[in-house]
Amino acid sequence: MAVPGLLLAGVLLVALNLRGPLVAVAPVVDAIGRDLALSAGTVGLLTSIPVLCFGLAAPFASLLIARTGVHRAVLVSLGGVLLGSLLRSTGSPATAIAGTVVLGLGITVGNVVVPVVIGRDFPTATNVVMAAYTAALNLGSAFTTSLTAPLAEVAGWQVALASWGLLTVVAAGVWTAALRRQVARAAARATDHPPAVPPVPEPAPTRPLWRNPVAWGLMLAFAGQAFSYYGLTAWLPSLLADEQGLSRAAAGVSSSLFQLLAIVGAFAVPALVAWWGRPALVLLAITAAWATLPLGLLVAPSLWALWCCLAGAAQGGGITVIFIAVVRRSRGLTENRRMSAMVQGGGYTVAATGPLVIGAVHDASGGWTLPLLVILGAVAVMAVAGAPAAGGRPDVVADDAAESARAPSERGSRG
DSSP states (O other), X not given: OOOOHHHHHHHHHHHHTTTHHHHTTGGGHHHHXXXXXXXXXXXXXXXXXXXXXXXXXXXXXXXXXXXXXXXXHHHHHHHHHHHHHHHHTSSSHHHHHHHHHHHHHHHHHHHHXXXXXXXXXXXXXXXXXXXXXXXXXXHHHHHHHHHHHHHHHHHOHHHHHHTTHHHHHHHHHHHHHHHHHHHHHHHHHHHHSOOOOOOOOOOOOSSOGGGOHHHHHHHHHHHHHHHHHHHHHHHHHHHHHHHHOOXXXXXXXXXXXHHHTHHHHHHHHHHHHHHHOOHHHHHHHHHHHHHHHHHHHHHOGGGHHHHHHHHHHHHHHHHHHHHHHHHHHOSSHHHHHHHHHHHHHHHHHHHTTHHHHHHHHHHHHSSSHHHHHHHHHHHHHHHHXXXXXXXXXXXXXXXXXXXXXXXXXXXXXXX
């Protein structure tokens, strides 16, 4: 299975920049708050604002992609990430917030456009490249979570955060080279393979999506998953430092387990869905693993490494199983796209409050027990709302509708 290697390298390097710079603030939140005279809740905005952009700015990102084209939109995304990272590191509260907004907008464009690139430019390896892309997102988070605190101890938090711009520059350079090669490749492919027979129009959705309880259930499940993820990503290093007596650098490295184990979940969930045939059961198993982190830190905190590993695998698989459910419960491609937009838009909007809420609850309570109970509640929402919406065995009607919408040439290529 041949894939364009340079473009694949570009996709993976871009992925490292779509989560890493966002979560890099977590190991140095105390230093940022102290130097800029910010409360814990306000420092939480440095993580929650980009996530809010994911939910609210996605339609504008789609318009931008339509105007620039998918490959150039990736460069726009990287430019926003670089500019935002530098602004955030200049050392004033105003530029820290402004840079965070720019960073969030840049990442939003990348979130929308990279899956489009994968689907279009890796037609024979879409699943494999998508799994690698998801893994690279988590690797970027683990990389910056592990190394930002040690860099900050040597050069200060401002230099530590700004230094990740070098990774953005590398990604942009590789992507530019891949773009030039891919333009020639696409032109040759268009000449060798004329357009296929136009697809058969799919049936129109029978009811508005906002009246579909499945869409609401999956959106709430995604909100619970993302709220828990971003809340813990922002505050787990501080929690481990406070409760386990770890240094800030050690806590940052330790919490990277939470990011690294996500790779296991990302690759394991599709296999579990294929094996069990019931996304609802997989989702319940994921929420059970998710719950071990808040419960474990409350009951047996000395085993924090085990709880981080279990919940890390769960958070990596949580997004996967929800989107598998979106595909299975959608009646045709149009409803699939609309449901995906609703699930992500609503879910990320709720998730944006995660770091702020966890920080504010910590400030108000003076400890970590209540914040962990808030996380546990969000995981419970994921289970209660998501399991009925995810459903059992594939919906035959939905499968038939999706099949009837495919182009005859596509059905023939699979037969």
